[in-house]
Amino acid sequence: MSSMTSTSQPAVEQTNNMRSLPLRHAKNSLMTILMGGALLAVLFPLGLIFVHIVKMGISSISLDFFIHIPQPTGEAGGGMANGMFGSLVLIGMASLMGIPVGIFGAIYLSEYGGSRISTVIRFCADVLSGIPSIITGMVAYSMLVVPMKGFSALAGAFALALIMIPIVLRTTEEQLKMVPTSLREASLALGVPLWRTTLKVTLRSALTGVLTGILLAIARVAGETAPLLFTALGNQFWSSSLTQPIAALPLQIFNFAISPYEDWHRLAWAGALVLVVTMFALSLTARYFGRTGHKN
Amino acid sequence: MNSKVKLDDLNVHFGGTHAVKGVDIDFPANSVTAIIGPSGCGKSTVLRAINRMHDMTPGAQVSGRILLDDTDIYGRGIDPVAIRRKIGMVFQKPNPFPAMSIYDNVIAGYKLNGRTRRDEADEIVESSLQRVALWDEVKDRLKSNAMELSGGQQQRLCIARTIAVRPEVILMDEPASALDPLSTLKIEELIEELKERYTIIIVTHNMQQAARVSDVTAFFYLGELIECGVTKKLFTTPDKKQTEDYITGRFG
Amino acid sequence: MSDVTASHRWKIEKGLSGDFIFKAMTVLFAFSILVILMLMLYEMVSQSLPSIRKFGSHFITGMDWDAVQGDFGALPFIYGSVVSSVLALLIATPLAVGTALFITEIAPRRLGGFAASLVELLAAIPSVIYGLWGILIMTPWLQQSAQPFLQKYLGFLPFFDGPAYGVSMLAGVLILVIMVVPIITSITKEVLTAVPRSQREAAIALGATRWEMTRMAVLPYGKSGILGAIILGLGRAVGETMAVTMVIGNNPQISLSLFSPAYTMPSVIANEFAEASSPLHSAALMHIGLLLLVITLIINALARLLLWSMSRGAARGAKL
Numbered sequence: 080m081s082s083m084t085s086t087s088q089p090a091v092e093q094t095n096n097m098r099s100l101p102l103r104h105a106k107n108s109l110m111t112i113l114m115g116g117a118l119l120a121v122l123f124p125l126g127l128i129f130v131h132i133v134k135m136g137i138s139s140i141s142l143d144f145f146i147h148i149p150q151p152t153g154e155a156g157g158g159m160a161n162g163m164f165g166s167l168v169l170i171g172m173a174s175l176m177g178i179p180v181g182i183f184g185a186i187y188l189s190e191y192g193g194s195r196i197s198t199v200i201r202f203c204a205d206v207l208s209g210i211p212s213i214i215t216g217m218v219a220y221s222m223l224v225v226p227m228k229g230f231s232a233l234a235g236a237f238a239l240a241l242i243m244i245p246i247v248l249r250t251t252e253e254q255l256k257m258v259p260t261s262l263r264e265a266s267l268a269l270g271v272p273l274w275r276t277t278l279k280v281t282l283r284s285a286l287t288g289v290l291t292g293i294l295l296a297i298a299r300v301a302g303e304t305a306p307l308l309f310t311a312l313g314n315q316f317w318s319s320s321l322t323q324p325i326a327a328l329p330l331q332i333f334n335f336a337i338s339p340y341e342d343w344h345r346l347a348w349a350g351a352l353v354l355v356v357t358m359f360a361l362s363l364t365a366r367y368f369g370r371t372g373h374k375n
Numbered sequence: 376m377n378s379k380v381k382l383d384d385l386n387v388h389f390g391g392t393h394a395v396k397g398v399d400i401d402f403p404a405n406s407v408t409a410i411i412g413p414s415g416c417g418k419s420t421v422l423r424a425i426n427r428m429h430d431m432t433p434g435a436q437v438s439g440r441i442l443l444d445d446t447d448i449y450g451r452g453i454d455p456v457a458i459r460r461k462i463g464m465v466f467q468k469p470n471p472f473p474a475m476s477i478y479d480n481v482i483a484g485y486k487l488n489g490r491t492r493r494d495e496a497d498e499i500v501e502s503s504l505q506r507v508a509l510w511d512e513v514k515d516r517l518k519s520n521a522m523e524l525s526g527g528q529q530q531r532l533c534i535a536r537t538i539a540v541r542p543e544v545i546l547m548d549e550p551a552s553a554l555d556p557l558s559t560l561k562i563e564e565l566i567e568e569l570k571e572r573y574t575i576i577i578v579t580h581n582m583q584q585a586a587r588v589s590d591v592t593a594f595f596y597l598g599e600l601i602e603c604g605v606t607k608k609l610f611t612t613p614d615k616k617q618t619e620d621y622i623t624g625r626f627g
Numbered sequence: 628m629s630d631v632t633a634s635h636r637w638k639i640e641k642g643l644s645g646d647f648i649f650k651a652m653t654v655l656f657a658f659s660i661l662v663i664l665m666l667m668l669y670e671m672v673s674q675s676l677p678s679i680r681k682f683g684s685h686f687i688t689g690m691d692w693d694a695v696q697g698d699f700g701a702l703p704f705i706y707g708s709v710v711s712s713v714l715a716l717l718i719a720t721p722l723a724v725g726t727a728l729f730i731t732e733i734a735p736r737r738l739g740g741f742a743a744s745l746v747e748l749l750a751a752i753p754s755v756i757y758g759l760w761g762i763l764i765m766t767p768w769l770q771q772s773a774q775p776f777l778q779k780y781l782g783f784l785p786f787f788d789g790p791a792y793g794v795s796m797l798a799g800v801l802i803l804v805i806m807v808v809p810i811i812t813s814i815t816k817e818v819l820t821a822v823p824r825s826q827r828e829a830a831i832a833l834g835a836t837r838w839e840m841t842r843m844a845v846l847p848y849g850k851s852g853i854l855g856a857i858i859l860g861l862g863r864a865v866g867e868t869m870a871v872t873m874v875i876g877n878n879p880q881i882s883l884s885l886f887s888p889a890y891t892m893p894s895v896i897a898n899e900f901a902e903a904s905s906p907l908h909s910a911a912l913m914h915i916g917l918l919l920l921v922i923t924l925i926i927n928a929l930a931r932l933l934l935w936s937m938s939r940g941a942a943r944g945a946k947l
Contacts (some may be wrong), residue, residue, distance in 0.1 A: 132760070187656065210920065211920075213897060305868040351755075459832055
């Protein structure tokens with residue numbers, strides 16, 4: 080071995096070192112092109128979908144869409160006013176149920192929880208957020224629809240709340256953890272009880288981040304369809320009763336899209352545009368809050 | 376001594392910050408040059424310019440010339456990849472590839488040349504590990520994960536990985552600052568031996584270390600080269616007041 | 628912290644303190660996560676008991692789905708779910724990983740950031756809208772252009788055999804690809820961003836090209852995280868309901884041809900559950916739901932473990 084180390088010839092080694100360079104650069108270029116190609120292949124259909132929604136949506140949308148309910152089968156005109164209203168009711172109720180659970184759960188994880196049990200809860204929350212939403216719908220069905228002997232807005236909102244909880248919990252916890260301990264200590268040192276400190280100081284300074292999480296959760300459930308299929312069920316007419324089936328925008332888009340009628344397809348496109356614009360607005364607001372939140 | 380690497384009016388900007396200002400130095404071949412100075416003086420920035428690491432940093436701008444032998448490494452048509460094959464670098468914190476075995480770590484850079492024969496690879500791994508005095512410690516577990524080694528061993532592994540590529544110049548960015556005193560000593564001994572074959576440029580914040588291992592020392596302050604000279608002289612009778620203040624511990 | 632509150636103890640002893648009530652509330656809500664998960668499992672099992680008792684393991688291998696005769700076998704749905712998800716993943720993975728690599732390793736920061744936020748916005752589009760596009764734009768295109776084309780040149784393969792309806796396994800796979808790519812891309816991007824700079828520099832300093840650096844330092848370091856992202860994508864694909872239901876044709880058959888309509892587990896639940904004809908029918912649908920729940924629980928647990936092992940950088944995936 081030692082003979083080898085002392086008889087190496089730099090000149091030969093150097094050429095060997097550089098010999099394959101053009102090939103290596105060619106490979107690098109090829110891979111770069113392939114990756115760029117992947118990006119284009121990904122963005123192309125997504126861009127296409129976006130263009131179609133905007134094009135078809137704008138050509139179909141009208142004032143009627145916002146103030147009328149659907150016409151009977153096959154008749155022209157009509158809108159999805161009841162669906163939009165129903166969605167607002169569902170999201171509002173789901174938020175009332177889901178957000179407090181998510182936020183208080185997050186406070187437990189970041190302020191009180193022992194590390195092992197917190198890890199278990201965190202893990203379960205992550206797993207929960209990956210469960211297909213149609214299963215959540217089935218669970219809400221057997222827990223509320225069956226005992227109440229009927230489809231209802233309440234059951235729909237409950238299903239949506241189950242989806243919101245893990246999202247709110249995880250984002251809020253992350254935000255709370257970023258609040259420096261010194262801030263909490265400063266408040267505690269002034270004799271403020273822990274629970275007031277948590278609410279008035281910790282939660283308050285993480286507020287924009289928490290808001291971001293809430294907006295993201297709302298954006299997520301605003302478009303959910305599957306969990307409403309056999310909970311809220313949908314409704315052709317106006318309804319604001321919590322114990323009755325209620326219309327929802329995504330449900331209407333679904334039902335109209337699979338119908339054979341051209342007019343209903345147009346309504347579905349208009350609904351899709353409204354939904355997508357709402358979601359983008361929510362998600363951009365969330366990002367905005369997220370960004371300013373981190374600066375403060 | 377003939378110079379191996381020569382900086383000619385080197386300037387480095389990051390966005391609006393002028394980090395290195397008009398530096399000229401000759402780094403003599405087969406010797407150790409230490410770059411010292413208080414933190415933030417631009418010493419690492421100079422070092423990273425020498426193998427074009429700043430190419431990877433968005434917003435970094437290098438101007439002036441750096442000559443390796445007689446080639447300007449920032450010249451037209453010069454391939455930074457080829458330059459880095461000739462000018463290797465060892466970092467502040469040991470950074471072996473965690474997903475690879477000890478063996479694979481050593482051969483990783485060499486293998487980039489293309490298909491490598493098994494016996495050729497074996498030879499290179501053994502000779503490189505021997506040169507960093509790690510062979511005896513790891514020869515029975517070449518296939519085990521590199522992260523199982525201690526910090527000092529990991530750093531020597533990183534040096535072995537660098538010399539396996541057969542560079543001409545080795546840049547070291549505070550290579551012992553994350554290590555315990557014993558490992559530091561081993562690295563310093565290693566540097567002493569390596570200079571027979573390689574030109575070594577080492578950045579260090581530790582003046583004793585610079586005095587122990589280097590032949591030539593360059594002192595930087597606020598992005599400028601204040602003084603550069605034979606180590607012994609610079610540490611005993613520096614020409615500049617600032618150098619004297621620094622080495623006597625009056626600031627920095 | 629107990630030291631600080633100790634000074635108030637004389638007050639606390641008198642009754643329920645604010646601290647106690649507050650903490651109790653947080654405990655209650657945090658543990659509700661566990662309760663929800665348990666409750667879900669319990670409900671699904673108890674509701675599908677009639678079907679489990681009646682069909683047992685035959686349920687998984689049975690080919691018939693006959694609500695009139697009361698004979699239920701879920702194999703065509705399981706087949707449809709497995710084939711559509713696996714094929715979609717096979718296509719989506721290279722695209723998503725390639726895109727993530729382009730964003731993190733190659734694109735200038737501005738362009739990369741822009742592409743990343745685009746991908747994330749697209750990941751937020753609801754399933755029903757992908758379905759709407761799929762049924763009104765994609766399936767007619769498949770029927771009129773893509774399928775005849777494939778049949779003409781690849782028709783000798785059993786995969787491209789039979790009449791072109793538009794709605795088909797092929798349509799289901801394509802819509803799934805479009806839907807899971809943004810998810811896998813954005814989690815993979817997070818994982819790649821978490822690869823330390825020192826690893827990249829190590830490779831570059833050895834004289835690696837950018838691609839060699841990616842292969843040598845970035846991909847091996849992010850391996851488990853990327854695998855987690857892919858498995859999470861699989862979980863999404865398996866549970867995806869609306870879009871698939873709208874384009875896959877909803878016909879419980881097992882056919883090699885991608886042109887044949889198929890049916891998936893979530894789709895049959897979506898289509899039949901609200902109007903189940905008998906208690907046994909709804910129990911059978913619950914049974915399918917239970918299988919789906921167990922499958923996705925396993926997939927998600929696995930994905931989370933992989934992502935968690937990749938440390939905090941990837942924990943953000945939870946938000947998607």
